[in-house]
Amino acid sequence: MARSDQALTARAAGLVGCRHCGTVAPLGTELCPRCKGRLHSRFPHSLQRTWAWWIAGLITYVPANLYPMMIMDTFVTSYKSTIVGGAIELIHSGDAFVGLVVILASVVIPTSKFLAIAYVALALRNPRKVNPHLLHKVYEVVEFIGRWSMIDVFVVAILSALVHLGAVATILPGIAAISFGSTVIFTMFSALSLDPRLIWDTTEEAKRERSRPRRA
Amino acid sequence: MQAVPEKPTTEELIACPQCDALYRVPSVPDGARLRCSRCHALLLAPRAGAVEAIVSLASGALALMVASIAFPFLHLGVAGLSAEASVIDTIRSYAVVSGLMAPLSVLLAALIVVLPAMRLGGLIYALGPLVAGRDPPRFATPVFRLAMNLRPWAMTEVFMIGVAVALVKIAALATVSFGPSFWTFIAVVLLVGAKDTMVCEKSLWRVLTRP
Amino acid sequence: MNDPVPGEPDIQPGKGGLLSGLSLIWLVPVVAIGITLAMVWQAYSDRGPQIEIVFDNAEGVVANETVLKYRNVDIGKVEEVHFADDLRKVIVSVRLDKSIAQYADSKAQFWIVRPEVSAQGISGLTTLLGGVFLEASLDEKPGEPQMHFTGLSGRPLISGNEKGIEFVLSAPSGGTIEAGAPIIYKGVSVGLIDRPELSADGKEVTAKAFVRAPYDQLVTTNSRFWGASGVRVDLSTSGLQVDIANLSALIQGGLEFEDMEAGGGQVEKGHVFSVYASRDAASSDTTTVLAGPSVSYAAIFDSSILGLSIGAPIQYQGLTIGTVTGTSGVVSGVGAAAAVEMRVDMRIVPGRLGIDGGDIEAKTASLMKDLVAQGWRVRLAGQGLLGMSLKVDLVKVADAPPEQIVQGPDGTPILPRTKEVSTDLAETARTAMNRLQALPIERIADSVAELLDNLNQVVASNAVREAPGEVVGLVGDLRSVVTSEAVKGAVSGASDSLTSLSQILEQMREGGAVANLISIIDEANGIAQSLDQTATGLPQLTEKLSNLADTAASLPLDKLIDQADAVLASANGLIQSPGVQGLPEQLGATLQELDKAVSNVTGITQRVADSTALTNLLAALDRTDSISRSIDQTSQGLPALVDKINAVASEAQALPLDQLVTSATDLVNSANALVSSDDTARLPAALGSALDQVAAALAELREGGAVNNLNTTLASASSAADAISQAAARLPELANRLDALSQQAQGVLAAYDSRSPFNSQTVTALRDLSVAARAVTSLAQFIERKPNALLIGR
Incomplete structure (x- = not known):
């Protein structure tokens, strides 16, 4: 446990590691000697940026749920569906499994993404209670899963490109699509702004805090 | 405290990109995988013929x-x-419906077409000459870095899943059949996926900057 | 605690090079490039030329969506719609299929297909749902491909690419020629007429016309075209036939044609035909058939030639073989025998007698000589039953004294005449029939009634009081005859009497009954005169009877028969009366003959009653009733439909979606039911107009959708309801307007070949509509079952 949690970090060794090529250079080096990428021991203002993108994403997520995502014009009627409404009606109509999948992709993933980023960002403020392994896992999942929320935007685009059947049925993208797309992009930026090294820095801080009373 | 005993050169050191842990890296045999012992992030996974395959x-x-x-x-x-x-x-x-939606069309074009194509083109540009045994081209470094940075934004495979979902949604209502490019798109996704498993960024940087 | 030192990373053993063998991996890009190049090459090589079609108006044409069709198969797609430089035209760029490109030559025509309801039927119904498309007309021969075309404003009536014969019709006025009207042969539509144009000199109206293969063989140089009025009443021994040439002819007219003379040649493209006002006019025009070489003949008559005009026909057994070319007087005899006889010059066309080849003069002379030897003579004959005009007949006179053709002073051969001037009814029966059709039968009946009134007055007068009771009986009999079923039938149904007449004529032709009848009537006249002597105070009656006899002799057989019947009855009564007992024996025999004639007539009447014509007619009338009822039902049904639509619209504004969908489904269901109900199916014409309204409503719906405005959808549904409401409001009027039409049409349609083009078109259109309606219904039902299924799948 101790071995895996505690390690000599590049920063502690007075070095800065390149996130691209892993090359280390003395602290304060601007550009990576190997790949010429910009070097940051830790992302500057990482948490601030994360929160900024997070809030932007949350704001755009509101209209994404209020406005129709997709408009279906048929011979008989015109029907608009929102993200949540569509999934709920699907469940009502008996297709529970598909409904749940849709809810998972369109509702649970985006919202849990918000929650997960917020959780990680908030947890970093209290290093003592942090389980870095858990946080890191959460961070990895968020980073991996973020882009898949884009599916909804793609589906609407495909359907509206495909379903042009005159008066019988036509599908049009609703205004929510652009909001939802923004949400996905913003949350992806939010996740990318979070420096994972901060998670592991907490172990050092925790150790420092633990050791302080002992010395005193 | 600050100094590292038997201070290795920076060439031999590697920092974990996820947790900043510092490692001294011996020469790694091809096919082996180096993982951070703290956060299990993949550090190095050099493969023989990786450049060529990529x-x-x-x-x-x-x-x-x-x-x-x-x-x-x-x-x-x-x-x-x-x-x-x-x-x-x-x-x-999106753009057809209203000008308001036009940015979304631009975004889609970027995510589905432009960025994936830039990634692939960048890799070919940077690594292609190496396969032929020549030096990396002049802008190999920034181009390769860009190609690597774009990875989360290339959503070809996400789009493919979107096609599948759309298919399920309208299959009950109409007869849907695949056009030729459906299969080529799947092939693109598979090839990109295969290529991505080959890519070990840090190993490639080493290859690319080998003196 | 140790100082942290750089750790040792985990090292996993290698699995060996994945691609130690070098170049297999390079197959991937090679294959990929191969596939891509193949696809691109295929797309490029399959890519046809882009053609430009210029339209005045490209309503409904959408780039990358609207397709170009030929025989309902896609052959291209609209790639671009833009304006011509001066904004006056719209240029539609179409990417043609490569396989079709070579046919897009100068003969190709293009137009935009929109829904259309016309007298020819309903077309373009699918565009209601799927949007408009372009249609092409191509010929079967590849030609020099063209890149620029001028689009037509609508489906061309004559495409020029169908097999058949194209010719020109010429009429003095445009009334008989109407764009799109059918050309009918024996009730079957075999072609159509293009838009009429005024000739350059403004004297006549011409129109291109087209008869499609294989019917083009029916059009010959001897064909005559005449305006089809739509309804034709035919009388023959087989009974009454009310014939509607073609339903669309009824609505918009049309032209019928027939070969009036045999031996017509093949028509070449562009041949000009005259259009006659009626079939009679067409059949009596001899100017064209009498063209050709002719031989001069003459005849000498001693009777008046009043009514014989130049151009009057020379007929041989009813076949017009020549015309009168001139009349003059010739002096014959001297002294007491001196007289001026009438010489009639004529030209006889040997071709009409089947003589052709060289030396027609000699051949004709030899034929005429033989005919004369066999007893053929010329004589003057009246033309028509009432007509005062004369014609020259070549008739065979039994046991005629032998005569020869002699040479006149000018060398013209003179044909021997016969003195017999006959009004042979049988000979003119056909013309008589035509005239009878025009006779005001009711007026005749009225005059009979008037006669009766007069008789009544006579009978009621004091003078008649003293007359024998038999005279009263006579009046009673007459009245009973006039009020009898037979006469009533004759008055109420013109056709019935015409049928009987036809059969009577047949009988007359067979038995010479008319001549007998006339003589009987003459005798009856005599009887009347003797009655005049014996029973004083009846001059008026005698006069009437006398008039009656005259009328009978001159024509209206219907009245004649009735009156004869009555006369017979009264005569019978008279004979049995003591006052008349002493009349000559001859009268008894005459009466027996008359009796026989009357029983013949009765038998004929009976046969008419038995024949199916009457029941057909009755059934047709019954159906007419039911049609009217269906129209009523339909118009009663529509308000309900409109109510439903209104309900839908109001629900849509207030209620949740699933209810809306349910009502919408109801609406579609009831629309479907309305469309597919038997009532509606029996109302092709009414449906046609109703479809117009529905189409308008649908167009509004479509526009509502096309605007893509979220907020106007409800408004457009409401306006669609309004449109249908207007349609419904107009329906009673429509029903009235169509009532008369459908009364005739329905019975005829039923009696008519059920496979006539209009019927099949109508049926096809109805089927199209019900298929479309079913599709929409199933869609609606689907949506009802699974709300917003399109949006969330399944």
Whole structure:
């Protein structure tokens, strides 16, 4: 446990590691000697940026749920569906499994993404209670899963490109699509702004805090 | 405290990109995988012939991408009416509706077509000459870095899943059949996926900057 | 605690090079490039030329969506719609299929297909749902491909690419020629007429016309075209036939044609035909058939030639073989025998007698000589039953004294005449029939009634009181005859009497009954005169009877028969009366003959009653009733439909979606039911107009959808309801207007070949509509079952 949690970090060794090529250079080096990428021991203002993108994403997520995502014009009627409404009606109509999948992709993933980023960002403020392994896992999942929320935007685009059947049925993208797309992009930026090294820095801080009373 | 005993040169050191842990890296045999012992992030996974494989897979994917974009990938038929959509139609679908949606079309074009193509092209540009045994080209470094940075934004495979979902949604309502580019698009996704498993960024940087 | 030192990373053993063998991996890009190149090459090589079609108006044409069809198969797609430089035209760029490109030559025509309801039927119904498309007309011969075309404003009536014969019709006025009207042969539509144009000199109206193969063989140089009025009443021994040439002819007219003379040649493209006002006019025009070489003959008559005009026909057994070319007087005899006889010059066309080849003069002379030797003579005959005009007949006179053709002073051969000037009814029966059709039968009946009134007055007068009771009986009999079923039938149904007449004529032709009848009537006249002597105070009656006899002799057989019947009855009564017992024996025999004639007539009447014509007619009338009822039902049904639509619209504004969908489904269901109900199916014409309204409503719906405005959808549904409401409001008027039409049409349609083009078109259109309606219904039902299924799948 101790071995895996505690390690000599590049920063502690007075070095800065390149996130691209892993090359280390003395602290304060601007550009990576190997790949010429910009070097940051830790992302500057990482948490601030994360929160900024997070809030932007949350704001755009509101209209994404209020406005129709997709408009279906048929011979008989015109029907608009929102993200949540569509999934709920699907469940009502008996297709529970598909409904749940849709809810998972369109509702649970985006919202849990918000929650997960917020959780990680908030947890970093209290290093003592942090389980870095858990946080890191959460961070990895968020980073991996973020882009898949884009599916909804793609589906609407495909359907509206495909379903042009005159008066019988036509599908049009609703205004929510652009909001939802923004949400996905913003949350992806939010996740990318979070420096994972901060998670592991907490172990050092925790150790420092633990050791302080002992010395005193 | 600050100094490292038997201070190794920086060449021999590697910092974990996820947790900043510092490692001294011996020469790594091809096919071996180095993982951070703290956060299990992959550090190095050099493979024999990786560069060659990456370049060939990338160029294959890029070639198929050309075909995938222009030709219709889904065909819809119901009650004697029919419609079909190509990737370009899909991208345009937002802009066609209203100018307000046009940015979304731009975004789609970037995520589905432009950025993936830039990634593939960048890899081929940077690594291609190495395969032929020549020096890396002049802008290999920034181009390769860009290609690597773009990875989260290339959503070809996400789009493919979107096609599958759309298919399920309208399959009950109309007859849907695949156009030729549906299959080439799947091939693109598979080739890109295969290529990505080959890519070990840090190893490639080492290859690229080998004196 | 140790100082942290750089750790040792985990090292996993290698699995060996994945691609130690070098170049297999390079197959991937090679294959990929191969596939891509193949696809691109195929697309490029399959890519046909882009053609430009210029339209005045490209309503409904959408780039990358609207297709170009030929025989209902896609052959291209609209790629671009833009304006011509001066904004006056719209240029539609179409990417043609490569396989079709070579046929897009100068003969190709293009037009935009929109829904259309016309007298020819309903077309373009699918565009209601799927949007408009372009249609092409191509010929079967590849030609020099063209890149620029001028689009037509609508489906061309004559495409020029169908097999058949194209010719020109010329009429003095445009009334008989109407764009799109059918050309009918024996009730079957075999072609159509293009838009009429005024000739350059403004004297006549011409129109291109087209008869499609294989019917083009029926059009010959001897064909005559005449305006089809739509309804034709035919009388023959087989009974009454009310014939509507073609339903669309009824609505918009049309031209019928027939070969009036045999031996017509093949018509070449562009041949000009005259259009006659009626079939009679067409059949009596001899100017064209009498063209050709002719031989001069003459005849000498001693009777008046008043009514014989130049151009009057020379007929041989009813076949016009020549015309009168001139009349003059010739002096014959001297002294007491001196007289001026009438010489009639004529030209006889040997071709009409089947003489052709060289030396027709000699051949004709030899034929005429033989005919004269067999007893053929010329004589003057009246033309028509009432007509005062004369014609020259070549008739065979039994046991005629032998005569020869002699040479006149000018060398013209003179044909021997016969003195017999006959009004042979049988000979003119056909013309008589035509005239009878025009006779005001009711007026005749009225005059009979007037006669009766007069008789009544006579009978009621004091003078008649003293007359024998038999005279009263006579009046009673007469009245009973006039009020009898037979006469009533004659008055109420013109056709019935015409049928009987036809059969009577047949009988007369067979038995010479008319001549007998006339003589009987003459005798009855005599009887009347003797009655005049014996029973004083009856001059008026005698006069009437006398008039009656005259009328009978001159024509209206219907009245004649009735009156004869009555006269017979009264005569019978008279004979049995003591006052008449002493009349000559001859009268008894005459009466027996008359009796026989009357029983013949009765038998004929009976046969008419038995024949199916009457029941057909009755059934047709019954159906007419039911049609009217269906129209009523339909118009009663529509308000309900409109109510439903209104309900839908109001629900849509207030209620949740699933209810809306349910009502919408109801609406579609009831629309479907309305469309597919038997009532409606029996109302093709009414449906046609109703479809117009529905189409308008649908167009509004479509526009509502096309605007893509989220907020106007409800408004457009409401306006659609309004449109249908207006349609419903107009329906009673429509029903009235169509009532008369459908009364005739329905019975005829039923009696008519059920496979006539209009019927099949109508049926096809109805089927199209019900298929479309079914599709929409199933869609609606689907949506009802699974709300917003399109949006969330399944």
